[in-house]
Amino acid sequence: MKIVYTDVLVIGGGLAGLRTAVGVKQRGFDTIVLSLVPAKRSHSAAAQGGMQASLGHSSMGSGDNEDVHFEDTVKGSDWGADQRVARMFTHVAPKAIRELAGWGVPWNRVKQGEREAVINAERVVITESESAHGLITARDFGGTKKWRTCYTSDGTGHAMLFALGDQTIANGIPVMERMEALALIHESGRCYGAVVRSLVTGELTAFLARATTIATGGYGRIYKVSTNAVICEGTGTAIALETGVAELGNMEAVQFHPTAIVPAGILTTEGCRGDGGILRDVNGHRFMPDYEPEKRELASRDVVSRRMTEHMRKGLGVKSPYGDHLWLDISVLGKDHVHKNLREVTDICRYFLGIDPANDWIPVRPTQHYSMGGIRTDHRGESTTLKGLFACGEAACWDMHGFNRLGGNSVAETVVAGMIVSEFIADYCADSASDINVSTGLVREFVEREQAGLDRLVSGGGREQAGPIRQRMEEIMIDQVGIFRTGEELDRAVDELEDLLARSRNLGVRSSAPGPNPELVAAYRLPKMLKLALCAALGARERTESRGAHFREDFPQRNDRDWLNRSITTWPEAGASLPNLGYETIAVADMELPPGFRGYGTRNYIDHPDSAERDARIEKILETVDPDDRHARQAALMPFDHLLPEKYRPRNQRLEATA
Numbered sequence: 001m002k003i004v005y006t007d008v009l010v011i012g013g014g015l016a017g018l019r020t021a022v023g024v025k026q027r028g029f030d031t032i033v034l035s036l037v038p039a040k041r042s043h044s045a046a047a048q049g050g051m052q053a054s055l056g057h058s059s060m061g062s063g064d065n066e067d068v069h070f071e072d073t074v075k076g077s078d079w080g081a082d083q084r085v086a087r088m089f090t091h092v093a094p095k096a097i098r099e100l101a102g103w104g105v106p107w108n109r110v111k112q113g114e115r116e117a118v119i120n121a122e123r124v125v126i127t128e129s130e131s132a133h134g135l136i137t138a139r140d141f142g143g144t145k146k147w148r149t150c151y152t153s154d155g156t157g158h159a160m161l162f163a164l165g166d167q168t169i170a171n172g173i174p175v176m177e178r179m180e181a182l183a184l185i186h187e188s189g190r191c192y193g194a195v196v197r198s199l200v201t202g203e204l205t206a207f208l209a210r211a212t213t214i215a216t217g218g219y220g221r222i223y224k225v226s227t228n229a230v231i232c233e234g235t236g237t238a239i240a241l242e243t244g245v246a247e248l249g250n251m252e253a254v255q256f257h258p259t260a261i262v263p264a265g266i267l268t269t270e271g272c273r274g275d276g277g278i279l280r281d282v283n284g285h286r287f288m289p290d291y292e293p294e295k296r297e298l299a300s301r302d303v304v305s306r307r308m309t310e311h312m313r314k315g316l317g318v319k320s321p322y323g324d325h326l327w328l329d330i331s332v333l334g335k336d337h338v339h340k341n342l343r344e345v346t347d348i349c350r351y352f353l354g355i356d357p358a359n360d361w362i363p364v365r366p367t368q369h370y371s372m373g374g375i376r377t378d379h380r381g382e383s384t385t386l387k388g389l390f391a392c393g394e395a396a397c398w399d400m401h402g403f404n405r406l407g408g409n410s411v412a413e414t415v416v417a418g419m420i421v422s423e424f425i426a427d428y429c430a431d432s433a434s435d436i437n438v439s440t441g442l443v444r445e446f447v448e449r450e451q452a453g454l455d456r457l458v459s460g461g462g463r464e465q466a467g468p469i470r471q472r473m474e475e476i477m478i479d480q481v482g483i484f485r486t487g488e489e490l491d492r493a494v495d496e497l498e499d500l501l502a503r504s505r506n507l508g509v510r511s512s513a514p515g516p517n518p519e520l521v522a523a524y525r526l527p528k529m530l531k532l533a534l535c536a537a538l539g540a541r542e543r544t545e546s547r548g549a550h551f552r553e554d555f556p557q558r559n560d561r562d563w564l565n566r567s568i569t570t571w572p573e574a575g576a577s578l579p580n581l582g583y584e585t586i587a588v589a590d591m592e593l594p595p596g597f598r599g600y601g602t603r604n605y606i607d608h609p610d611s612a613e614r615d616a617r618i619e620k621i622l623e624t625v626d627p628d629d630r631h632a633r634q635a636a637l638m639p640f641d642h643l644l645p646e647k648y649r650p651r652n653q654r655l656e657a658t659a
């Protein structure tokens with residue numbers, strides 16, 4: 001049996017995993033990163049539009065600060081977020097962006113003087129100040145009050161990931177690619193590492209660590225059409241679930257992005273609309289202002305996706321052999337802008353549609369995009385129930401996104417969480433309680449269990465094949481656990497997914513190749529994906545309200561009275577057919593921003609009985625604080641500084657007096 005020891009095992013080589021590894025290494029702990037693919041090809045590289053951080057440099061971001069970013073994030077989450085975590089995040093995001101600049105990310109910069117921009121489909125002149133010249137600029141994104149999304153053209157994730165990849169090399173961190181974590185090794189509520197399979201040789205290795213971090217991204221590929229890379233299958237989240245101890249949070253909260261191209265499902269960034277692009281219907285009519293007069297195309301993603309679907313249901317979509325779609329028109333931005341600031345979009349349109357978006361409208365439709373749900377952690381990034389297991393990035397439910405993430409807040413979360421969580425992991429490793437005192441017998445048991453499972457697939461005589469079962473799962477998810485959901489459809493989805501899971505226990509593969517064996521890989525991943533699908537479908541069925549991206553046509557109101565909580569799922573035992581589902585209350589009495597109207601979407605919600613009392617209490621607290629001191633006001637309402645690692649507590653600096 002091969003065993004590798006390290007202080008911190010990081011499973012996942014995307015932005016979250018790499019930033020975590022750099023953090024713990026800089027604190028003096030050994031770390032190893034595992035990835036299915038070369039780290040720089042992780043899905044993070046696909047992020048296009050940008051990263052939110054309230055720098056407030058550009059004139060359209062003037063007056064921005066953590067308070068505004070916090071409010072946008074909480075409203076975006078439809079009050080599902082953990083507000084303390086949202087505060088920690090918005091406070092550290094400006095530090096993260098500056099750190100990345102220092103590591104070589106070529107952020108687009110403010111250029112002093114006048115420039116043309118398109119706002120609300122009209123050309124306007126913006127004047128940038130001399131004092132901001134050369135500082136990091138930002139573009140507009142959905143659900144935000146200020147232009148806050150910093151970017152490098154529309155290749156932001158690529159630039160960030162390459163900078164972090166270089167930092168990983170500079171810090172001497174081994175990144176082992178084509179390695180797949182199959183199971184977590186754990187005993188008595190403590191995680192000790194993982195059983196890992198080489199995708200090249202098929203060999204199993206036990207990686208033992210003081211701390212194990214899962215940063216394996218989202219589970220979008222349980223859906224038939226997704227903007228996610230094909231490796232976003234959620235297996236990291238699933239191995240946490242399969243411990244039976246670790247909890248997953250809000251698995252039914254799945255985001256659909258408004259503008260993926262039809263039929264390929266590849267994303268065109270929100271930056272297209274942020275920069276002034278508009279949505280048109282079959283008649284060329286710009287319809288979003290009819291539904292959302294204030295935010296128009298730039299309401300939050302859940303709202304725009306629903307409005308688009310609603311509009312197509314009225315028969316106003318464009319018919320195509322691949323189903324109805326709408327048009328995204330960025331030709332209004334002009335050739336120079338499109339070819340310079342939306343280069344990836346231009347390439348995608350050329351290669352996959354044969355059009356130039358500077359001249360032609362882009363066929364788009366809402367498509368699965370982001371997993372708000374994931375491994376439930378506390379504010380330190382540690383699993384709430386399995387000691388020594390940490391999670392961050394899209395794989396985690398930390399939980400700053402609640403039921404809807406804002407565009408630009410995800411790549412920001414990956415690096416901010418990496419910064420914060422790595423400090424807590426290092427603290428954990430510094431304590432002798434994290435010593436690896438696990439018996440070889442236990443490790444052997446875990447490795448042999450995985451090997452036996454693989455052997456059974458190859459020679460156990462199983463009669464089912466992974467392909468058709470997976471295809472059906474993906475169809476169920478897109479058709480019945482999609483943008484609009486009903487109890488009836490969700491009942492059927494849960495029943496059928498249960499059947500598929502039962503069938504997946506009788507899988508057999510024909511190829512016994514010991515090395516690369518895609519058939520085997522598909523077979524052992526499938527039951528994990530089905531378990532995640534069941535968590536999402538069951539969570540959606542039981543949540544009889546509408547919140548953020550979770551929309552029930554039979555329960556269209558957000559119901560703060562009965563449902564202001566986080567769904568928690570665990571997997572009871574290996575042979576179970578359904579997860580256990582419970583709820584974690586989100587307390588209004590602690591909130592800095594009690595539930596209310598988001599400012600977009602429909603004003604349709606049932607109040608929480610504690611909201612009025614909290615509002616009154618907030619008013620009273622504010623009477624005692626200097627109204628001009630926004631930091632004092634904030635601290636009086638919901639202190640969070642003490643939750644941050646000390647190095648990230650200092651205030652952010654800005655050009656303006658709003659600092």
Ligand SMILES: Cc1cc2nc3c(=O)[nH]c(=O)nc-3n(C[C@H](O)[C@H](O)[C@H](O)COP(=O)(O)OP(=O)(O)OC[C@H]3O[C@@H](n4cnc5c(N)ncnc54)[C@H](O)[C@@H]3O)c2cc1C
Pocket residue numbers: 011012013014015016017034035036037039042043044045046047048049050051052156157179180181182215216217218227228229231232234235236267269369370392393394395407408409410411412414
């Ligand atoms: C097309 C697209 C564009 C986007 N644009 C933006 C944007 O502009 N702004 C924004 O904020 N967000 C954007 N997002 C979202 C954002 O890119 C992701 O949420 C974020 O990059 C996820 O980073 P991560 O590090 O958590 O995971 P990932 O980057 O997905 O990395 C996961 C890592 O885990 C590894 N892995 C997975 N499973 C295993 C396993 N079992 N064993 C070992 N390794 C494993 C993978 O190899 C990979 O290295 C976009 C998303 C898409 C789909």
